[in-house]
Amino acid sequence: MVTGAEIIVKCLEAEGVEIVFGYPGVAICPFYDALYDSPIRNVLVRTEQNAAHMASGYARVSGRPGVCVATSGPGATNLITGIATAYMDSIPLVAITGQVNLEQLGRDVFQEADITGACESFTKHSYLVKAAEDLPRVLKEAFHIAATGRPGPVLIDVPQDIQEQRLPAFLYPERVEIRSYKPRTAGHPMQVKRALEAIETARRPVICCGGGVVLANAREELLAFAKASGIPVVSTMMGTGVAPMEDPLYLGMIGNFGRSCANRAIGEADLILLCGARVGDRAISAPNQIAEQAKVIHIDIDPAEIGKNMRVDIPIVGDIKTLLSALAEKVEPANCEEWARQVRRYKSEFVPRGEPRADFVEPRAFLRDLSAQMEPDAVLAADPGQSQIWAAVNFSQREGRFLTSGGLGTMGYALPAALGAKLAKPGRQVVAVCGDGAFQMSMCELATVQATHVPLKVIVFDNRRLGMVREYQNKRYRGRHIGTHMAGNPNFVLLCKAYGIPCALAENNERARELAAEMLSCKTPYVLVCRVDPETPSL
Amino acid sequence: MKYTLSVLVENQPGVLSKVVSLFSRRGYNIDSLAVGTTEDPAVSRMTIVGQGDDRILEQVEKQLNKMIPVIKVRSLGAGSVSAELLLIKVGCEPQNFGEIHQIATMMKAEVEDVSRSAVTLKFAGEHEKCETLCGLLRPYGIREIARTGVIALERGT
Secondary structure, eight states: OEEHHHHHHHHHHHTTOOEEEEOOOGGGHHHHHHHTTSSOEEEEOSSHHHHHHHHHHHHHHHSSOEEEEEOSTHHHHHHHHHHHHHHHTTOOEEEEEEEOOGGGTTSOOTTOOOHHHHTGGGOSEEEEOOOGGGHHHHHHHHHHHHHSSSOOEEEEEEEHHHHHOEESOOOOOSSOOOTTOOOOOSOOHHHHHHHHHHHHHOSSEEEEEOHHHHHTTOHHHHHHHHHHHTOOEEEOSTTTTSSOTTOTTEEEEOSTTSOHHHHHHHHHOSEEEEESOOOOTTTOSOHHHHHHHSEEEEEESOGGGTTTSSOOSEEEESOHHHHHHHHHHHOOOOSOHHHHHHHHHHHHHOOOOOOOOSSSOOHHHHHHHHHHHSOTTOEEEEOTTHHHHHHHHHSOOSSOEEEEOOSSOOTTOHHHHHHHHHHHOTTSOEEEEEEHHHHHHHGGGHHHHHHHTOOOEEEEEEOSBOHHHHHHHHHHSTTOOOSOBOTTOOOHHHHHHHHTOOEEEEOSHHHHHHHHHHHHHOSSOEEEEEEOOTTOOOO | OEEEEEEEEEOOTTHHHHHHHHHHHTTOOOSEEEEEEOSSTTEEEEEEEEEOOHHHHHHHHHHHHHSTTEEEEEEEOSSEEEEEEEEEEEEOOGGGHHHHHHHHHHHTOEEEEEOSSEEEEEEEEOHHHHHHHHHHHGGGOEEEEEEOOOEEEESOO
């Protein structure tokens, strides 16, 4: 005999899950009890939201769905922000929540919440399991749905009595049969042909690389396509890290907070190849204006993204890795040498702002320094706010990864995501970059860092302000600052000491550089607090 | 522009709420929605009538197709048959009964119930004909209306 909970654990094992991030409660206790006998590692978080962020960081770096677990009621509702964050960035997650007993469902009993209902708009799909017999199929489908097509979070809500229900045997299905879900991967050959013709006639083409390229693990294919065609490349924030900064064809990130050279290129282009980019408002604020001047080719696995925010001339629905490799094979060098020279000049004219300072740590100069000190395949996780922009624009990616909450812009994402990434790839250097605001949203996870013995590195830019909102108040509300002064911040060095984590304070760039070297070479976790001038702008 | 979508979905709990929540969160409006089972008991058909231009219709179709329990989405145009079921209760003094009965006969509506001061008619037909019938009966004082919303199928094979 096996229980429903044992079935869930066996399914996770069959899926190759090595680690789950979670927080127990009564309604999920049968699952935790079954986990006792499993080789799957349990990482106990300090709040459920961070379990989802850790699973997200783990998924992004491992390329497999991350798994997070919470109990019913508040445990489940605490997961929502994490699930929504993953949904907006198309990260494959499987979230398992306990639920009150099936017979009590709907009676508003202790710790009951309609979590499948609440997560409706933030999940790719969700299940409320009403019979233990369904569990193997549901788990199999959940992992399949989360990881295929356009990835995303899938929620499985399992009442406690279903977890305790006994069945004679466990049988994991070998295949998934969902008649209504068959993501298209190949792409229409006719559309590929039309795209190649458009490239042939274009004079000022630009490739815009989005997060879809990262998700599809199509980095090599994109670079091969760019090289074969000679077309310049820009990226969205989520596509940052695909092309190395020193690649002569790569111009950097576009958008409100992007590099001016990249924005200039996309603004002057006559052909834009959107690759796994959903034309978010922060990347392209006036899509219709741009589409008026240029022909647009849009490659995406999700047909609903095509034409959603921007008029498209040549839509291609399919797996970006397959399509880019087909394009790279067939494309002739584009007739755009003059244009490539022109945008290279734009790139050489672009000088990132921020000079090293002696009275504060200038974060932009520090991040440029830091990228030179780090290993080529390092993972950098950055929290939304000014830190995200400083990092996206100034950290020179080589073969590394840039993890950030690009869609939902969730503060507090960086630390737990970085921890998840480090647990996925312990051999890689992983650094989280947080502002003092965001850091305090997930600071409790320092305990999880300590408990997992993961040598995670954290940089806290402490300007005692909510910098990006304050900057907005300067611009929009004549500097009437309200709610952006972080009075009452703790002494972060002492706080880290209390967690038993080495920590140091840098008050200027020279010292920050020395301490960063110390941080990167030490074998333990390390928090580097940098004192930052509140007047430092994002760009 | 008015559009009619015929949506085949898995007949599972929660599917209706998933579809409706998609419309509300993306800001698409629904004029009417009718759900019923099909010849296959595992499949339900939803007929959704809404308003929007071509771009919105395209997005609605694509977003519906993205939902896992949605099997097939089809936009129905002129090449379709559609009908709606209408129950209408009209205030009716004895001296008016003849006129109301005449309207009912003319429109091929059935008299379902007669009381001392009201008549309830049943009518099945195209949306516009339902509107016509309501218009004809309005002067007599409509007490209550219940409508199913439009259901539709493609013509031919």
